[in-house]
Amino acid sequence: MDLFQEQARRNTEADATWELYTPHRERVTQLLLGARTSTGERLCLLGAGNLNDLDLAGLSTAFREIVLVDVDAAALQRGLTRQGFAEDARFRVVAPTDVCGAFAEFAEMANGQQVRDDAINHCLRTMAQLPDFGESVGFDVVASVGLLTQLIEGVVRSIGESHQRFWEVVSAIRTQHLRLMLDLTVPGGAAVLVTEVVSSDSCPALLSVDKCELLGLLKLEIAARNFFTGTNPATLQDLLRTEFTLADQLSSTRFAEPWLWQFLSRIYAVYGLTMRKYG
Secondary structure (H helix, E strand, C coil): CCHHHHHHHHHHHHHHHCCCCHHHHHHHHHHHHHHCCCCCCEEEEECCCCCCCCCHHHHHCCCCEEEEECCCHHHHHHHHHHCCCCCCCCEEEECCCCCCCCHHHHHHHHCCCCCCHHHHHHHHHHHHCCCCCCCCCCEEEEEEECHHHHHHHHHHHHCCCCCCCHHHHHHHHHHHHHHHHHHCEEEEEEEEEEEEEEECCCCHHHHCCCHHHHHHHHHHHHHCCCCCCCCCHHHHHHHHHHCHHHHCCEEEEEECCCEEEEECCEEEEEEEEEEEECC
């Protein structure tokens, strides 16, 4: 499977879901606006895709500059055009950009017959070197919306969950992604991670759950180990406490109440995590 083509296909498929995204888009936008300090002017959106989950009009009133980063440049342009900001100088596109630094290597392994240790080692070394964003550094808010699961799915599709080094690579890519977010954030600024935790494919109760009962349902599903690989919020919180490259930068972490996001006929449970850096 070509991972780049698959991502482009999904972005194109999502173009027709603008209305379905409305409640999800409102929650994501509120999180980003809430993470901004009174002096914050620059926002970076990692894996922005076709921008369906972001209200650019609302964000552009709060931030002087918004940098959009994605591997799919065409999706970003379609999203900017859809929301009427294709010619707005406040938005800067940095694409195609591989935010994990090893997506091409994963794509190559996905098309191979056998995953070799030397290929995995090369990916791990590549991920240890944070991507160069040039002048795109020093943001007041850095956001990753739905990108973590896409990166981990790249590991699933290339290495496979049965591979003996699968968890090693998943852990590395998750830690690298969080470190990238924090390294791009100015002191006192915030990094906001929004990720899916489970879908109605494995948790049909999401199709009918009341909003007030969602948190309780997720606790039950997580206890039953029914969640997307690498997105258990308790494990993520523990990582932020124990991984010194992350913990030493953080003054606080805060999880938002989970919410539902509908994509076509599938429902996702989503949570947001705001990580505030020391000033």
